[in-house]
Amino acid sequence: xxYAKRKVRMGMIGGGRDAFIGGVHRIAAxxxxxxxxxxxxxxxxxxxxxxxxEDFLLPAERCYGTFEEMIAQEASLPVGExxxxxxxxxxxxMHFPAAKAALEGGFHVLSDKPATLNLAEAEELKKxxxxxxxxxxxxxxxxxxxxxxxxxxxxxxxxLGKIRKVVVEYPQxxxxxxxxxxxxxxxxxxTDPKRxxxxxxxxxxxxxxxxxxxxxxxxxxxxxxxxxxxxxxxxLLDDDGNVLLRFDNGAKGVLHASQISVGCENNLxxxxxxxxxxxxxxxTEPNTLLVHRQDKPTEIWRAGQGYLxxxxxxxxxxxxxxxxxxxxxxxxVYRNFANHIRAVEDGTETNxxxxxxxxxxxxxxxxxFIEAVVGSSANNAAWTSLAAH
Numbered sequence: 611x612x613y614a615k616r617k618v619r620m621g622m623i624g625g626g627r628d629a630f631i632g633g634v635h636r637i638a639a640x641x642x643x644x645x646x647x648x649x650x651x652x653x654x655x656x657x658x659x660x661x662x663x664e665d666f667l668l669p670a671e672r673c674y675g676t677f678e679e680m681i682a683q684e685a686s687l688p689v690g691e692x693x694x695x696x697x698x699x700x701x702x703x704m705h706f707p708a709a710k711a712a713l714e715g716g717f718h719v720l721s722d723k724p725a726t727l728n729l730a731e732a733e734e735l736k737k738x739x740x741x742x743x744x745x746x747x748x749x750x751x752x753x754x755x756x757x758x759x760x761x762x763x764x765x766x767x768x769x770l771g772k773i774r775k776v777v778v779e780y781p782q783x784x785x786x787x788x789x790x791x792x793x794x795x796x797x798x799x800x801t802d803p804k805r806x807x808x809x810x811x812x813x814x815x816x817x818x819x820x821x822x823x824x825x826x827x828x829x830x831x832x833x834x835x836x837x838x839x840x841x842x843x844x845x846l847l848d849d850d851g852n853v854l855l856r857f858d859n860g861a862k863g864v865l866h867a868s869q870i871s872v873g874c875e876n877n878l879x880x881x882x883x884x885x886x887x888x889x890x891x892x893x894t895e896p897n898t899l900l901v902h903r904q905d906k907p908t909e910i911w912r913a914g915q916g917y918l919x920x921x922x923x924x925x926x927x928x929x930x931x932x933x934x935x936x937x938x939x940x941x942x943v944y945r946n947f948a949n950h951i952r953a954v955e956d957g958t959e960t961n962x963x964x965x966x967x968x969x970x971x972x973x974x975x976x977x978x979f980i981e982a983v984v985g986s987s988a989n990n991a992a993w994t995s996l997a998a999h
Contacts, residue, residue: 611690613952617646621684621693621717623677623708624700626652626662630796631722632699635749636666638940639697644948648693649684651677677708681715694951695720695745701799702807706731713742718951720747720944724817724980725973727807732977736970745954747947748968750821750976752878754939756913757899759966760922761826761882761889764901767919770884773827776855776863778819778880781871785811785849788842801847809980810847812838816867816983817976818878821968823865824975826889827882829857831979833995834865838987841870853983856993876936896935924963943967 620639625632632652639645649672652662656675663673674680677696684692695718698708706726709719725748726732739746752758764770789797799805800814807813824830833856838848849870855863868874879892888902897913911918914930925942927934949964978996986994 613694613955614958617644618948618951619648619692619694620645620697620720621680621695622647622650622652622697622699623680623712624652624698624704625650626658627665628795629699634937634940635697635699635722635944637937638751639944641937641941642945642948644945648672649674649680651675651680678711681711681717684717685715694718694955695947698722701805702813703727703805706735709735709746710738713738713744713746716742716744718745718747720749720947721973722749723821723968723973724807724813724976725970726977729974729977729981732970732974736974739970745947745950746970747943748970748973748976749940749943750818750825750968750972751936751940751943752818752822752893753825753966753968754925754942755891755893755896756918756922756925756934756942757891757896757911758822758826758939759925760899760911760918761880761891762828763919763921764887764889765826765828765882765884769887769901770882770889771886773829773857773859773861773882773884775861775883776823776827776829776857776880777882778823778863778878779866780815780819780876780878781866781868781874782815782876783868783870783872783874785842785845785869786872788844791844801845801849803846806847807980808847808984809838810840810845811849811867811869812836812851812853812983813847813980815869815878816851816853816865817979819865819867819880820979821972821976822878822880823855823863823882826880826891827857827861829859829861830975831855831863831996832858833993834979834982834986835991835993836983836986837991838983848987851983851987853986893936896939897931897933921963921966925966 653659696712890900901909
C-alpha cells in the first residue's frame with residue numbers, strides 16, 4: 611500500500627513511565643494524525659517497558675524488552691505491518707547505539723537532541739546514515755515555530771541586509787537547587803556526565819540556542835569563547851554559561867544559557883540584527899515576531915496572517931489569535947519528517963516544506979559546539995575554533 615494511503619508507523623525507544631520527553635513526542639506525533647505509534651522498547655528494564663506499552667494500549671507482542679529485540683522483530687514483519695521509523699527519546703548516552711542499530715536494521719530514525727554523547731559518535735553516525743541511505747531527523751523543535759521560520763525567510767530574502775549581530779539566550783531556573791540529590795529523575799541524568807555528556811546546561815539547552823541562532827541567521831559559528839560555571843555545590847556539570855560568538859561572515863554574537871536563573875521558565879529568545887533591520891522573537895510569546903527597520907516604527911508580525919511567507923504559512927495550524935506553542939512546533943518537525951518518508955518510499959517529489967527539519971549535520975554542529983564550549987571554558991575562555999565542523 612502506498613504511504614500516501616496510510617499513517618507512517620513509529621516505534622519508540624525510551625519514553626516510558628515517568629519520562630517527560632517521550633510524552634511530548636507522542637503528542638506531537640499524533641497532532642496531525644499522520645503518524646501512528648505501533649511498538650516500542652520504552653525502558654531500560656523489560657518489565658517497565660512492557661508495562662509502559664500497556665499504558666499506551668499497544669499489543670503485548672509489540673512491546674519489547676530491549677531496542678535490539680524490537681529492531682530485529684520488527685524487521686522480520688511484513689512491510690505492511692512493521693514500523694517505518696524509530697523515535698529515540700532516551701538519555702543522551704543511548705542515542706548513538708540506538709540510532710545506529712535502527713539505521714542498520716533498515717529503519718528511518720528520528721532522535722531527540724543532542725544527536726549523540728560526543729562529537730566522534732556524531733561523525734560516525736553520519737557515516738552510518740550515508741551508508742544505509744535512510745532518513746534521519748533531529749528534534750530541535752524550536753525552528754518548528756511559524757514565526758521562527760518567518761524570521762529565517764526575512765533574513766534569506768535580504769530584508770535585514772548583511773547580518774552583523776546575533777544575541778540568543780535560554781535561561782531556566784529549575785536546577786537552582788541540587789534536585790539530582792533528591793532523586794529527581796530528569797535532574798539525575800542531565801547532571802551525570804556518563805549519561806548527559808561533557809556539558810550539562812550547555813548540552814541540554816545551550817545547543818538549542820546555538821541551533822536557533824544558526825537556523826535564523828543562516829550563518830555558522832566559526833569561533834567561540836566560553837565561560838561555564840557549576841554554581842550548585844556538588845554538581846558535576848555546568849549549570850550556567852556565557853559564550854561570545856564569531857560567525858563565518860564576520861558577524862558577532864552572544865549566547866547565554868542558564869538553569870539556575872531563579873524564576874525563569876523556558877525563556878528562550880533571540881535577536882538578529884543586520885545592516886538595515888532586525889528581528890526579535892521570544893518563546894513566551896511565540897505568535898509574535900518584531901521586525902525593526904532603520905528610521906521606521908517597529909513592525910509587529912503575527913502568526914496566521916496572510917502576509918507571511920510560504921514556509922511560515924505552511925507551518926501555521928490555527929486562525930490568527932489562537933496560540934501556537936511548543937507542542938505544535940514539535941508536531942511540525944514530525945509532520946515534515948513523515949511527509950519526507952512518504953515521498954522517499956513512494957518515489958514522489960519533495961518540496962521545501964517537508965525538507966525543513968533538522969538533520970545529522972545540525973547534530974554534528976551541536977556536538978562541535980559542546981566540545982568547543984567545554985574546551986574553551988577549561989582554557990580560561992580562550993577563543994576556540996569550530997571551523998573543522
